[in-house]
Amino acid sequence: EHAAAGLRLIEIERDHLADLPRVVEQLARLPQRFVLFCDDLSFEAGEGDYRVLKSVLDGSLERAPDNVLLYATSNRRHLMPEKQSDNENWQMVDGELHPNEAVEDKIALSDRFGLWLSFYPFSQEHYLDVVRHWVEVQAASAGLRWQWSEALEKAAIRWALGRGNRNGRCAFQFARHWVGLQLLEQDA
Incomplete structure (x- = not known):
């Protein structure tokens, strides 16, 4: 939609984050504006790629170019697993606590993202509103006539209960x- 205005979208896979500095360097030379998108970002314990990402976002000698912005989605707030054992090696020095720096290093990555959006569980009413919307959209695209009913509502609730989740x-x-x-019933 915004290509004519010079906006480009590039998806970068989680496994290619080590290439991110080179990608950003190449994009900085171009006149377009770029959104780099990484879906479902998270790291396992012991992985070092997150440090590359931290440097690109905020923290190297070079400033990130004005024409590149990184968007990432994740189901984790801190992007890396934290273990209770991470906090066991603290020291008391002159009354000041020094938590394990490894924990702070892990949390520092998520702090570099300026905007966080949280998605909270739906109430049943909100879930059913979203179901109505998607049934309407899906039915219209299939050319199907439909009407909201108690049976449809109960089926939607059973579906959510069976999956233990009410979300979009x-x-x-x-x-x-x-x-x-x-559609199958119509064909039968």
Whole structure:
């Protein structure tokens, strides 16, 4: 939609983050503006790639170019696992606590992202509103006539209970499933 204005979107896989400094260096020379996107970002204990990402975001001698912005999604707030044992090696020096610096290093990565969006569990009413929306969208694209009913509502609630989750993804999956069943019944 914004390509004519010079905006470009580049997805960078989690396994290619080590290449990020070279990618940013190449993009800095171009006239377009770039959003680098990394989906489902997280790191396992012992991985060092997160340090490369920290430097690119904020923390190297070179300033990040004005034409590059990094967006990442993650299901983890701190992006790396933290263990209770990480906090066992602290020292008391003149009354001051010095927590394990490894923990601070891990947390420092998520602190470099300026905007965090949290998605909280849906209430049942909100979940059903989203189900209605997705059923309407899916049914319209399939040319299916439908009407909200108590049976449909109960099926959507059972779907969410069976998955232990009420969120947008669950509502979307239910809508696709339900519309698919309706189409199968029409064909039968």
